[in-house]
Amino acid sequence: MSRTATPPPARAARTERSTPPSGERSGWTSCPGCGWLLYRKRLDRNLQVCPECDHHLRMDARARIDLLADTGSFAEQDFTALSPDPLSFTDLRAYPGRLDDASRRSQESEAVVVGTARIGGHDVVLAVMEFGFLGGSMGIEVGRRVCGAAELALERGLPLLTVCASGGARMQEGVFSLFQMARTSQAFARLREAGQLSVCLLTDPTYGGVSASFATLGSVVVAERGAHVGFAGPRVVQETIRAELPAGFQTAEFLLEHGLVDRVESRAEVRPLLIRLLALHSSASSDADRSGLFGGAARPGPRRSDDGPDAAAPVHEDPWVVVQEARCAERPTTLDYLHSAFDDFVELHGDRAFADDPAVVGGLASIEGRTVVVIGHQKGRTVRERVTRNFGMPHPEGYRKAQRLMDHAEAFSLPVVTLVDTPGAHPGPEAEERGQAHAIAGIIMRSSRLRVPVVAVVTGEGGSGGALALCTSDRLLVMENAFLSVISPEGCAAILWRTATEAPTAARAMRLGAAHLLETGIATSVVREPAGGAQADPVAAADRLREALVRELDDLAGSDPDTLLAARSRRLSGIGGAEAHAGTGPQPAPRTQD
Numbered sequence: 001m002s003r004t005a006t007p008p009p010a011r012a013a014r015t016e017r018s019t020p021p022s023g024e025r026s027g028w029t030s031c032p033g034c035g036w037l038l039y040r041k042r043l044d045r046n047l048q049v050c051p052e053c054d055h056h057l058r059m060d061a062r063a064r065i066d067l068l069a070d071t072g073s074f075a076e077q078d079f080t081a082l083s084p085d086p087l088s089f090t091d092l093r094a095y096p097g098r099l100d101d102a103s104r105r106s107q108e109s110e111a112v113v114v115g116t117a118r119i120g121g122h123d124v125v126l127a128v129m130e131f132g133f134l135g136g137s138m139g140i141e142v143g144r145r146v147c148g149a150a151e152l153a154l155e156r157g158l159p160l161l162t163v164c165a166s167g168g169a170r171m172q173e174g175v176f177s178l179f180q181m182a183r184t185s186q187a188f189a190r191l192r193e194a195g196q197l198s199v200c201l202l203t204d205p206t207y208g209g210v211s212a213s214f215a216t217l218g219s220v221v222v223a224e225r226g227a228h229v230g231f232a233g234p235r236v237v238q239e240t241i242r243a244e245l246p247a248g249f250q251t252a253e254f255l256l257e258h259g260l261v262d263r264v265e266s267r268a269e270v271r272p273l274l275i276r277l278l279a280l281h282s283s284a285s286s287d288a289d290r291s292g293l294f295g296g297a298a299r300p301g302p303r304r305s306d307d308g309p310d311a312a313a314p315v316h317e318d319p320w321v322v323v324q325e326a327r328c329a330e331r332p333t334t335l336d337y338l339h340s341a342f343d344d345f346v347e348l349h350g351d352r353a354f355a356d357d358p359a360v361v362g363g364l365a366s367i368e369g370r371t372v373v374v375i376g377h378q379k380g381r382t383v384r385e386r387v388t389r390n391f392g393m394p395h396p397e398g399y400r401k402a403q404r405l406m407d408h409a410e411a412f413s414l415p416v417v418t419l420v421d422t423p424g425a426h427p428g429p430e431a432e433e434r435g436q437a438h439a440i441a442g443i444i445m446r447s448s449r450l451r452v453p454v455v456a457v458v459t460g461e462g463g464s465g466g467a468l469a470l471c472t473s474d475r476l477l478v479m480e481n482a483f484l485s486v487i488s489p490e491g492c493a494a495i496l497w498r499t500a501t502e503a504p505t506a507a508r509a510m511r512l513g514a515a516h517l518l519e520t521g522i523a524t525s526v527v528r529e530p531a532g533g534a535q536a537d538p539v540a541a542a543d544r545l546r547e548a549l550v551r552e553l554d555d556l557a558g559s560d561p562d563t564l565l566a567a568r569s570r571r572l573s574g575i576g577g578a579e580a581h582a583g584t585g586p587q588p589a590p591r592t593q594d
């Protein structure tokens, strides 16, 4: 991999970069990324990734199947060969002649290969596009086969993995090609309605009618590193706007930054990721879960000990001390807990519309065998990370990311866990322009009616509406040194006492802290922290959080969605003591003592 190990011909090529690469020579090929000559066998060993510049060379469908599927597990689905030519299209030559050529050159009968396979032992349906067949363009037959793959997945209850590579709709089949966008999209909608996992892997290049239909409709969308993906190609965009395009325009990394894909992976990382995603979703797709049991109710109960998370009432500390503890820079962050209190975590990025907000992290996690969707504010630890994460103050896209992850949880009957630690939502003009209030309102409304259990934990600072956005839940846990507040004590003091120096007085007047939340029934339990606070022993703090979460998830696992929603509604209506209606049913009792 190192430059010193590069064979001499590559070095020679490097010095001749001004001349165009000579293309293929016997046993050698030139990298389209850096122009170096690469020994073919070395390139094969490296999964067609240039060891010099990391350029991911294009891969044909069969090589891709070999890379992703367990050895020997792929069984191709037979499609009766159809070669539609609905327009009797001829340009410089007749369309059937072009199809024959494409078929001969690519050794494929169309631009997509469909079949079943196993990935890490998990059965899946695969649809892999072949860019070498007329640029992976989508005509009637591609539409038919992609729909066939989705139907097979529906019939057999299997996840569908689609590997996309396409220039767009096929011109030679005219408006019939255009309507394959609708045909394939409805097939993906049916998968979504059935709660079945679809994963789309976007490879270089994916454009036009394919990117604007099934390629971006997967439950999880992953882009391969460096892949170019967009609707209109860069040349069309440039000619239209007559301006320089930003560096990296339409690359996988550009898509990630703009919130359009869940993840970007190098070629070698794709298969391990797929195995984790399939494993995390497989526990959720059992019949037991479909009948209303979340995350597996039949598992053995959690360990209980006298020193458990809520074994004792919270220490009634001075609210101002609690505020300072909750804000301590050394306290574990959401990502710290995700890597210590949970067993696996696959982060999913982006709101699929505008950006990936680093102040909110979320994704799929497992905790003692239960798969959950976790969403939390992320403050960051170092100065640099705190700035990058905007000190844990989300923009609207952060809340929209959280909301789409809640949609994912509901689609797969997975419980939601939220970890709350924010000074508040970002106060700024750009946040207002993008609808901060509506984004917060939207997620509160969504979580109030989410048909899966929601367990919220205030782990640190719970500032105002920006915190409440992740607090609408069946259970609200508060860590011993955490608080929820309608306004910061400094803000309250500045308004009512006319000086921020009265913040300690304001904190006491507002009765900030876990004790008050528990007494009033707003919090359903308190998670005890180790002596000296969570920051003094993050491992012990994570253990206690894990234990508390497992207990709450198991308590909620048996409820069917309607019972869950009725109880959540009563809980929310009961806060403040004046219930809107006289409902009955189970209410979580505040836990103070075991």
Ligand SMILES: [Zn+2]
Binding pocket: 031, 032, 033, 034, 035, 036, 050, 051, 052, 053, 054, 055
């Ligand atoms: Zn290269």
